[in-house]
Amino acid sequence: MPRISNSFRALIAAALIGTAAACGASEPAAPAQSASGAPAAAPVDVMVVHRTSIESTRELPGRARAFREAEIRPQVTGLIKSRLFTEGELVSQGQALYQIDTSEYAAAVNSAKAAVQGAEATAEAARQTAGRFERLAEINAVSRENLDQAVATQKQAEADVAIQKAALQRTNIDLSRTRVTSPIEGQIGRSTVTPGALVTENQAAPLAMVQQLDPIYLDLTAGSSKILGWKRDIAAGRIQSSDGQSVSVSIKLEDGSTYSEPGRLEFSEVNVDESAGSVILRAVVPNPDGFILPGMYVNASFSAGTYDNVFLVPQGAVARTVKGDPTAMVVGKDGTAEMRNLTIVEAHGNDWIVSDGLEDGDKLIIGGLQKVRPGAPVMSVQPQTASAEPDSAATHVVKQ
Numbered sequence: 001m002p003r004i005s006n007s008f009r010a011l012i013a014a015a016l017i018g019t020a021a022a023c024g025a026s027e028p029a030a031p032a033q034s035a036s037g038a039p040a041a042a043p044v045d046v047m048v049v050h051r052t053s054i055e056s057t058r059e060l061p062g063r064a065r066a067f068r069e070a071e072i073r074p075q076v077t078g079l080i081k082s083r084l085f086t087e088g089e090l091v092s093q094g095q096a097l098y099q100i101d102t103s104e105y106a107a108a109v110n111s112a113k114a115a116v117q118g119a120e121a122t123a124e125a126a127r128q129t130a131g132r133f134e135r136l137a138e139i140n141a142v143s144r145e146n147l148d149q150a151v152a153t154q155k156q157a158e159a160d161v162a163i164q165k166a167a168l169q170r171t172n173i174d175l176s177r178t179r180v181t182s183p184i185e186g187q188i189g190r191s192t193v194t195p196g197a198l199v200t201e202n203q204a205a206p207l208a209m210v211q212q213l214d215p216i217y218l219d220l221t222a223g224s225s226k227i228l229g230w231k232r233d234i235a236a237g238r239i240q241s242s243d244g245q246s247v248s249v250s251i252k253l254e255d256g257s258t259y260s261e262p263g264r265l266e267f268s269e270v271n272v273d274e275s276a277g278s279v280i281l282r283a284v285v286p287n288p289d290g291f292i293l294p295g296m297y298v299n300a301s302f303s304a305g306t307y308d309n310v311f312l313v314p315q316g317a318v319a320r321t322v323k324g325d326p327t328a329m330v331v332g333k334d335g336t337a338e339m340r341n342l343t344i345v346e347a348h349g350n351d352w353i354v355s356d357g358l359e360d361g362d363k364l365i366i367g368g369l370q371k372v373r374p375g376a377p378v379m380s381v382q383p384q385t386a387s388a389e390p391d392s393a394a395t396h397v398v399k400q
Contacts, residue, residue, distance in 0.1 A: 041379040045367025062220035071206035098180040105175040112168035123157035186212035331363040
């Protein structure tokens with residue numbers, strides 16, 4: 001067996017020592033600590049919060065409704081002779097829309113006129129007879145009974161004249177109703193009949209619909225619980241209401257665009273819909289160009305008052321416990337992270353309106369929350385304004 005020289009053994013030992021040193025260098029370093037051995041402070045972004053007054057805004061869905069609408073129905077029976085309007089045009093009050101054949105009604109008017117003339121002739125003869133009997137009764141030429149009968153016949157004839165005149169007036173009304181007019185000013189829709197169609201008096205199906213679209217109603221739907229909470233907030237003073245002033249309404253259309261004309265809140269339903277548990281709030285909106293059409297879906301927002309002495313907190317800076325309670329992290333006076341339980345009133349855009357849980361001047365942690373635990377030291381950077389972007393990781397669930 002060959003012998004290993006001392007120089008070769010020394011070379012192998014040097015190689016083993018170098019390998020061990022390399023392996024030791026690859027091990028992870030111990031966590032960085034301060035000179036006193038405490039964990040280093042984690043850098044976080046903060047925002048100084050202050051008490052403020054925030055306008056309470058309500059956003060409600062709704063449907064557009066015509067300000068006025070009239071279903072055009074015939075009031076006499078007959079054939080449609082002509083249509084006197086263009087579908088979709090603006091019509092004025094009293095404008096003629098349809099002409100019904102007048103021949104039958106004109107004949108009825110002539111007959112009623114003749115009946116009036118006959119009744120008037122009979123009444124005149126009765127008056128003359130009664131006059132003669134009255135003179136003869138003065139000289140006892142006729143009995144008192146015959147005079148009374150003549151006077152009664154005169155009064156009956158005069159009453160018949162009044163009846164015939166009323167019948168003539170009715171036939172004139174029917175004749176005028178052969179010209180179907182619009183009871184309101186507005187935009188008329190499509191016609192359901194054409195010339196030559198037979199229509200009947202007060203039929204169920206309308207001939208056309210006239211709608212006044214300027215201004216236009218918006219019927220907004222709000223849950224009864226929301227209305228109740230709103231009233232309680234006003235009664236408790238959490239919302240300072242602006243009673244006696246017109247409430248302005250901003251309209252957002254179906255495509256997400258904002259309507260140029262602001263409206264005003266005008267009416268609140270006094271009953272709750274039992275099937276849906278909702279209340280209707282009605283707004284009136286100018287619609288000079290007819291841009292909003294009846295049945296169109298809209299979203300309306302309006303001010304319900306003002307919250308005083310509240311904080312505006314970015315939603316990303318608020319976490320939830322496993323029970324769903326809202327919390328936030330602030331920098332305590334000793335430089336450590338402190339968790340606060342919040343009372344959230346409602347959302348305001350991308351922020352929360354917070355009534356309790358914070359103090360004026362608190363440094364709210366809005367960035368670096370994934371590295372922070374309650375009681376851990378933190379190092380805040382230059383305080384940010386309310387427009388600072390909160391850390392998206394702040395939406396995690398905090399366990400207590």
